[in-house]
Amino acid sequence: MQAIELIVPLFVIIMVGYAFRKTRFVADTFVDDLNRIVFYIALPATLFVETSDMPGLSRDLAVAAGAMFVAITVTAFLALLVSFRIQPMRRGPFVQGTYRSNLAYLGLPVVSTLLGGQSLPIIAIGIAAGVTTNTVVSIVVLRLFQRDADAMSISHRLLDIAKNPLIIAIVLGLLVSALSVPVPSLALDTLSLFSRVSLPLILLVVGFRLSFRKIGGSLAAAFGSAMMKLIAMPLIMWAVLTWVFPAPSLVRATMVLLVAMPTAVVSQSFAEVFSADEQLAAAVVSVSTLAAAITIPVWSVLVAV
Secondary structure, eight states: OHHHHHHHHHHHHHHHHHHHHHTTSSOHHHHHHHHHHIIIIIHHHHHHHHHSSOTTOHHHHHHHHHHHHHHHHHHHHHHHHHHTTSOHHHHHHHHHHHHOBOIIIIIHHHHHHHHOGGGHHHHHHHHHHHHHHHHHHHHHHHHHTOSSOOHHHHHHHHHHHHHOHHHHHHHHHHHHHHTTOOOOHHHHHHHHHHHHHHHHHHHHHHHHHOOOTTOGGGHHHHHHHHHIIIIIHHHHHHHIIIIISOOOHHHHHHHHHHHTSOBOTHHHHHHHHTTOOHHHHHHHHHHHHHHHHHHHHHHHHHTTO
16 A cells, blocks of 8 residues: 555656646647756766765675666567567567666656665666666667668667766766765755756656557557566566575565566667567557556565565
8 A cells, every 4th residue: 555655646747747748738849858857967966876875785786787687688588489479570669668667767766766765776777787788689679670771770779878878877976986986065965956856857758758649459469568568577577686696675676666667668769760660669658657557566565665
């Protein structure tokens, strides 16, 4: 019950964002600008603050990063086997939808709300490992079924990892922490203010980006991909951190909930770049986001939040 009480307000804010788009309360250009503020300023500020002072967590963080890599690759492999039951053009988006979690825009606010501030350093490492692994695995998966090869898109996508402001903020924070570099209190206070406003803004952006127009004939495949994403992948993560890399309960709960997030919106842009079925990719995002309102509370209970 406590988990539901914590999660419901978050999904209410998401639906408020969706209502903003449907009623044209705000213009698309406003949300684009808001998204840039979140992506380039507010989220990086949050991640830097939480990774710049992490004494004694090095082993746990390494385990979390390794578990993220294993969970993504295992889920992708299993989904690849299942995908041969559907049309070739849809296989790439189907597989990508099963492992590409919305780590930053939903994982950060939802998991930190459920588990508290002590989970934030683990979330940051999970985001770094997830963004990197997701990008590489998605390139491989989508390339397998790509009709018109475009070598430049691969190099550009790999370069995006190095230029990603979230990755840069996490790396800088880890360096500051490892080298014990003192951060002026004025700078930390300023960054902390940005981090406080980031969570509701993120959820509004997620809601505004939701679209149910493209589900149509993609519902069956989208539902199958979403169920693997919301049920199979968290189960794989739990197994990895229980039996393969035994981890403290906080690390296990954080990482299971992170990968229990719905499919990331960026999977749509990847599908478009690799000439895959963008409609299915969009449908997986929408279906998984709706279903996550039910599955996330369940997982929070199972990991004893």
